[in-house]
Amino acid sequence: MFENMTEFLSSGENIAFFFCALLAIGGAIFMISFTKVVHMVLALALTFISMAGLYIVLEAEFVAVVQILIYAGAISILMIFGIMMTKHTKEEEEEPKRPWHQVLLFIGAAGLFGVIFYAIQQSEIPSGQFPQVADNTLEIGKLLFSAHVIPFELMSVLLTVAFIGAIVVAKREED
Structure with a gap:
């Protein structure tokens, strides 16, 4: 597909896709890694906004605006209000430190990324022409x-x- 990385990075569309995809994956990883619920919601909002960026790259502007308005705006605010309205009387218990957990998590995520990247690079994607809609x-x-x-x-x-x-x-x- 791409002979080298410079060919991939020569297009602004590819750079925008790569940036938004990294933000989406990073936000999702942060969302499941954080321990405080408010930080989780903010990471989820980052994921929602980066997904809207991916929709813009795909030229689906309406879906991107709806993604920002409904998910990044309304759902995130609703989650924060729900957190603020509930009572948290129980004190948070400190989890035992597991240093190998983070290392194994990183190795697993990097391995999964490598397998998916290799599979995408080796796959044959047919090029088709779809009717372009003006609006x-x-x-x-x-x-x-x-x-x-x-x-x-x-x-x-x-x-x-x-x-x-x-x-x-x-x-x-x-x-």
């Missing part, structure tokens, strides 16, 4: 409000009922 958002809107209008409206009714139910439950707990 992705316009096409998604046309499909959403023509062919998929019933599921769209049902989802809005479901979200409204869930919102009203949350208000009723919150009122009951308050009383």
Whole structure:
């Protein structure tokens, strides 16, 4: 596929993909490695934002904006509010130090990366031409409000009922 690394790094699109992919993988690794929940949520938000960057590289701007608004914004804020609203009376227990755990984790992650990188380099990816759409958002809107209008409206009714139910439950707990 690429004869050498300079050919790979000659394209800005490849550099942006590589950077966003590293951020996504790094955020995911940090998310499972951190011990404090707020740090985990921030690492998850980094992963969500870098995924939006990958969508931009793939020329799916609408999906990237939705990714940032819903996942990086709303879901991350919701998780932080949930953490802040819950009571944490139990003191955190210190885990015993395991120095070999981190070393083995790094070796395993590097080995997995090497296997996946080798498999991708050796695979034959057929090149195909897909019709280029002038405006992705316009096409998604046309499909959403023509062919998929019933599921769209049902989802809005479901979200409204869930919102009203949350208000009723919150009122009951308050009383």
